[in-house]
Amino acid sequence: MSFDSFSLDQRIMAGILAAGYTTPTPIQTRAIPAVLAGKDVMGLAQTGTGKTAAFVLPLLQRLLNDNAPTRGPIRVLVLAPTRELAVQIHQSFFGLGKQTGIRSAVVIGGVGAMPQIKALRQATVAVACPGRLVDLMNQGAVDLSKVSALVLDEADRMLDMGFLPDVRKVMAKLPRQRQNMLFSATMPAEIRSLAESGLRDPVTVQVSNTAPAATVSHALYPVAGSRKQDLLEKLLNDLGKNSALVFTRTKHRAKGLAQKLAGKGFSVTSLQGNLSQGRRQEAMDGFRNGKYRVMVATDIAARGIDCERVSLVVNFDLPDTAEAYTHRIGRTGRAERNGEAVSLVAPEDESQVKFIERSLNLRIERKRLDGFSDSAARAPQYDSQPRTQQSRRPGPAPRKAIDSAATKSLLPVRSGAGATSRGDNPTSARPKAAASAGKPRQHSASANGGASARDAQPRSRAAGQSQQAEGPDGDRWMQVWGKAQPKQLLGATGHRGQDDRRASAGRTPRNEGRSAK
Structure with missing residues (x-):
């Protein structure tokens, strides 16, 4: 006809x-x-x-x-x-x-x-x-x-x-x-x-439902993920003067792979979503007229590529669906011309390969090249020479929940029925059940009943620990160390302010009693 x-x-x-x-x-x-x-x-x-x-x-x-x-x-x-x-x-x-x-x-x-x-x-x-x-x-x-x-x-x-x-x-x-x-x-x-x-x-x-065009041959190369680029370079070198279209899953991978191939001397351009319309058109025109022999593209960006010179399509990253596979390889074998579709498959992609084959009722031929195998990805690699012992400096100390000045304050709480020492801020009283959550450690209180943060000299201790000590007047005191501070003492930023620390120690803020300006 x-x-x-x-x-x-x-x-x-x-x-x-x-x-x-x-x-x-x-x-x-x-x-x-x-x-x-x-x-x-x-x-x-x-x-x-x-x-x-x-x-x-x-x-x-x-x-x-x-x-x-x-x-x-x-x-x-x-x-x-x-x-x-x-x-x-x-x-x-x-x-x-x-x-x-x-x-x-x-x-x-x-x-x-x-x-x-x-x-x-x-x-x-x-x-x-x-x-x-x-x-x-x-x-x-x-x-x-x-x-x-x-x-x-x-x-x-x-x-x-x-x-x-x-x-x-x-x-x-x-x-x-x-x-x-x-x-x-x-x-x-x-x-x-x-x-x-x-x-x-x-x-x-x-026409042929979703099956790929009969003019396209299919091949699958098992390869470790770290060797994909090396295998791709070999395939492109064997291509001669024909054009190839390489698909990646993301636009960042497309851009990076194109730059690496250009560094190896390939005439390559990329087509991905971050390009302006002018740059996209320049890439398309250059690929069609032979200025670029290789194009690296994403699925969406490559829609509409119509270049009769494309004889090889490479799935550098395997597509997510069988439909995407069909659309990709449709860039070659157009208008009854012969083409080849190659997929570079890492071991973790094998299940996706089986899904595509089952969906398209297609068996993809497995091929291998000397020096390229997926065995490198299946077993860990070790250096033949032993590693030299290197000194390791300790890392930084864990960051405390509140500032260091606030963590040094000791909140005296009388073990009686909620009574507080004279001069203490009543809001600094901490419930005994919550305060005793940490491990006890011995620490002396000041001679007067209202122990202040300046008088106390606590040892270095992890945040959240508490101490029960016997005061000179026979009363038991709960000294709280670290981040478990009452919410009433926290400022707008979630840390204890300077006036709050003084109030908890029974001292009067510096600006108390001053008239408002």
Whole structure:
């Protein structure tokens, strides 16, 4: 089957020829006639199967059939989860429809809004990320009242990124009479519910379910985590002039790994969430035109990467889900070309490998390279030479709960029925049960009945210990050492202030009796 069988306009056929397309893919063969007939379509296909052209080509043809103005208002709206994917779809409309004169505008975050608003006023096709589009809708800067076709691309990824509420807000502002298309690699319950509520009697186009493309070979290399970078360097050296895409789990790992590879002489760039839109576009363009041979990226940042030169995908960090594995390896083996997907697996990742294999009904071939094995990660490594004895200085003393001056105060409490010594602050009386929680130690009290903190010379003792001693008048006293101080004596900061310490020792604060200024 050829593209001629779709009876597309010659201007569109010129775009197909310029793009280098020769034979439609399975999803294009099944989806294009349904879209041309004006039916709603639900496409289940992983990335790399040609699904973008499956809706771009027939939508361009429908706009020509309807004699739609080429410079607005917006007739076709496409929602995509990431900026890179939105730019890719926009470029597809521009490239395939270049001879038609139909204008397309892209609406994404990370760049100024005013140029996008101006472009939307003269565009017939709008490709947008949901978040930025909702912002423009709230400002009244976009008119969606004439939209006749809506496309939700990679709907499962929009769900993962939390865009579903924004998608519903956009759909609520569109005309009821419209054509709807939803494309997704997987079909979670939330996406199925969205399809049931937004699509009318859709034609379901399913290609290989969630299974990876048949043009991609899979391999798994067991390796210790500390040797992953060395193994990656060997794989890249054996790659020749082809391009490779390396996936990491976090943006910090992507940035750090790219810097290390660049230090080893590799032509490498990174694509991760901390980059500005200008830097992201520069990285994408450099990777596509061959300036960079290696790109290190995260899952979300790599959505929309469409580079035919990618022959190797490396999972430096194993993905969390089977769907993420499918999306990753879909960056290679595109358009019926052959590709290779390699996963570097540490021993602790083996259970995740089994889960991915079970979910995709796929057996990944285990391979080994000389000098690289996971055995190093299974057994601890020891130095052949004994370690020399090194002197160790004692660490700092534990930090006390209250300041050192407060810990030296002794709170005399008469062992009788709550009676206190003359001159003592009544609030300094501590309940005997609580005060006796620590271990006793011998300590002498001052000759007068009201022992003060200055008179007492306690030995160094851990906070919270207490002492029962016999006073000269025959009374028993409880001397409390450390952090267990009554709350009434604590200042605003939680420590005993200077006046509080004097009050507990039976002394008058220095400023007592002074008139307030």
